[in-house]
Amino acid sequence: MKNFTSLSEIRESIHSGSTSCQSLVDYYLERIDKHKDLNIYIEVFTDEAISRAKKVDEKLQAGTAGRLAGMVIALKDNICFEGHKVSASSKILEGFESLYSATVVERLLKEDAIIIGRVNCDEFAMGSANETSTYGPVKNPCDPKTVAGGSSGGSAAAVAADLCQVALGSDTGGSIRQPAAFCGVIGMKPTYARVSRFGLIAYASSFDQIGPLAKSIEDAALVTEIIAGVDPNDSTSSSVPVTPYSEAKIPSGKKKIAYLKEYIESPGLNPEIKENFLKLISDLKAQGHIVEEQKFPYLDVIVPSYYVLTTAEASSNLARFDGAHYGYRSPNAHDIESTYKLSRTEGFGEEVKRRIMLGTFVLSSGYYDAYYTKAQRVRRLIQDRTEEVLKNYDFILMPTTPSTAFEIGVKNEDPTVVYLEDIYTVHANLAGIPAISLPLWKSSENMPIGVQLMAASFKEEELFSFSKLLMNSKN
Amino acid sequence: MKVDDKLVEHLAHLSRLEFDDVSKEKMKFDFEKILDFVAKLDEVDTKGVEPLVYMSAETNVLREDKVKGEVSQKDALQNAPKKDTDYIRIPKVIKN
Numbered sequence: 001m002k003n004f005t006s007l008s009e010i011r012e013s014i015h016s017g018s019t020s021c022q023s024l025v026d027y028y029l030e031r032i033d034k035h036k037d038l039n040i041y042i043e044v045f046t047d048e049a050i051s052r053a054k055k056v057d058e059k060l061q062a063g064t065a066g067r068l069a070g071m072v073i074a075l076k077d078n079i080c081f082e083g084h085k086v087s088a089s090s091k092i093l094e095g096f097e098s099l100y101s102a103t104v105v106e107r108l109l110k111e112d113a114i115i116i117g118r119v120n121c122d123e124f125a126m127g128s129a130n131e132t133s134t135y136g137p138v139k140n141p142c143d144p145k146t147v148a149g150g151s152s153g154g155s156a157a158a159v160a161a162d163l164c165q166v167a168l169g170s171d172t173g174g175s176i177r178q179p180a181a182f183c184g185v186i187g188m189k190p191t192y193a194r195v196s197r198f199g200l201i202a203y204a205s206s207f208d209q210i211g212p213l214a215k216s217i218e219d220a221a222l223v224t225e226i227i228a229g230v231d232p233n234d235s236t237s238s239s240v241p242v243t244p245y246s247e248a249k250i251p252s253g254k255k256k257i258a259y260l261k262e263y264i265e266s267p268g269l270n271p272e273i274k275e276n277f278l279k280l281i282s283d284l285k286a287q288g289h290i291v292e293e294q295k296f297p298y299l300d301v302i303v304p305s306y307y308v309l310t311t312a313e314a315s316s317n318l319a320r321f322d323g324a325h326y327g328y329r330s331p332n333a334h335d336i337e338s339t340y341k342l343s344r345t346e347g348f349g350e351e352v353k354r355r356i357m358l359g360t361f362v363l364s365s366g367y368y369d370a371y372y373t374k375a376q377r378v379r380r381l382i383q384d385r386t387e388e389v390l391k392n393y394d395f396i397l398m399p400t401t402p403s404t405a406f407e408i409g410v411k412n413e414d415p416t417v418v419y420l421e422d423i424y425t426v427h428a429n430l431a432g433i434p435a436i437s438l439p440l441w442k443s444s445e446n447m448p449i450g451v452q453l454m455a456a457s458f459k460e461e462e463l464f465s466f467s468k469l470l471m472n473s474k475n
Numbered sequence: 476m477k478v479d480d481k482l483v484e485h486l487a488h489l490s491r492l493e494f495d496d497v498s499k500e501k502m503k504f505d506f507e508k509i510l511d512f513v514a515k516l517d518e519v520d521t522k523g524v525e526p527l528v529y530m531s532a533e534t535n536v537l538r539e540d541k542v543k544g545e546v547s548q549k550d551a552l553q554n555a556p557k558k559d560t561d562y563i564r565i566p567k568v569i570k571n
Binding site (some may be wrong): 087095096097192193206207231232235236237238239298300301303304305308315319323324325326327328329333334335336337338339340341342344345348350352354356357358360361364371373374375376377378379380381383414415418419434443 | 486491492494506513518521525526530531536544546550551565568
């Protein structure tokens with residue numbers, strides 16, 4: 001079986017009779033089994049995927065198949081699927097089975113996608129290396145000694161290793177884009193409120209967005225188009241109409257692109273990534289696009305404001321895990337207080353507890369204004385300045401990550417070192433704008449490097465369109 | 476900012492978490508590092524800047540006042556760590 005780049009290739013192949021959904025599913029099941037050592041899949045829905053493939057094949061024959069017929073999809077382990085386990089890669093949700101499906105899952109199934117399993121991630125999506133998972137780290141298919149990135153590490157690795165066609169991830173501060181960059185695939189975070197969060201296990205509700213990881217812009221655009229749109233079950237979801245992203249064409253005109261001075265001059269940026277980035281800028285200029293430097297004076301407070309706000313929201317969201325109603329309960333619990341305290345202490349991992357503690361601190365009496373409200377004010381400044389730049393420019397371009405995938409286990413000592421991994425990606429979540437990571441380059445050690453393109457809110461179509469141009473320049 | 480045992484214990488109680496002596500030391504160490512890291516926020520002048528609270532532009536999203544999407548008793552019990560026929564069981568709340 002060939003490694004298909006896009007669903008349209010698969011559909012052609014099915015149409016010509018050289019493959020079928022059933023043989024595709026068999027192919028993926030075999031590969032998933034063969035690559036078990038990468039620790040990507042937590043659970044494979046084998047029988048269900050096989051029987052569904054058969055049904056979709058029949059629909060294709062009958063000409064009644066949906067738009068995603070032939071697409072085999074993996075779900076990050078924080079997206080609910082009715083009747084299936086979901087754990088956010090946490091011990092506290094061990095054995096938990098979802099009573100309903102996330103809106104995104106409903107929409108995928110309605111278009112005849114085949115969901116093949118759930119994949120590993122950082123515990124409650126908190127991490128940048130997929131090392132906080134209760135199931136252990138995901139290995140990067142490009143070099144198994146290195147991390148796959150996080151928190152959607154399993155999603156990125158599954159696509160990179162061709163263990164599915166597309167995977168869904170969630171992105172709170174870069175959790176789709178950073179692992180996409182580390183594993184050499186495309187990762188798209190839509191505008192905040194573009195995609196319903198109903199059925200996504202919450203981390204930080206004013207940041208979280210679900211999006212696809214894919215091998216082609218075509219697939220990423222199609223999946224985004226299908227999962228996007230207003231949802232009565234998520235009152236924050238936007239009523240702005242969804243345009244046909246999947247029809248986005250390479251733009252014919254010239255575009256105005258900004259890059260941010262402080263980001264490129266950051267001492268933490270790997271020289272090889274910087275060199276590739278500067279070369280891209282000069283290539284785009286040579287093609288007639290306007291590419292200009294803009295100032296962004298808030299780089300130093302991007303990650304601090306992100307951590308204050310997301311931990312505050314997390315401490316509140318994770319209060320629901322009480323050991324009483326569902327999930328893990330400590331066998332040592334002997335009264336209500338110890339049910340809460342022991343279940344949570346034994347059920348949550350170290351990073352999650354650290355973030356709950358920090359969030360509790362910034363929301364506690366005496367510190368609330370100095371930390372939480374302060375960070376909300378800084379968030380306003382960041383959003384204002386970003387929107388100001390995007391009034392004058394179509395896009396902002398920057399590297400996705402300051403470095404390529406690092407070795408498993410090396411960055412564990414000081415938590416703030418790992419936090420800086422997110423320096424280029426948290427910007428889009430703070431401002432609420434869409435951003436995509438494109439696997440444009442390889443390092444001298446043959447590891448993938450991503451570039452990130454950001455646009456104004458709800459400019460997904462423009463983002464996909466220019467992404468096609470950038471991906472073409474790679475070939 | 477100096478983080479002492481008292482602060483960690485206070486926050487742990489608010490968070491309904493417990494830390495033994497070893498993990499308390501680690502938490503103090505991490506906390507100081509993280510607080511130094513976020514202290515950068517003080518350097519930004521935010522005088523007159525309104526806090527950004529809502530990220531969605533949707534306002535007053537209303538719906539019909541109809542009962543829907545309720546979870547049945549059977550379903551609600553499904554994931555309970557301990558249950559009997561009708562109820563979720565928890566350890567005794569009121570002490571003798």
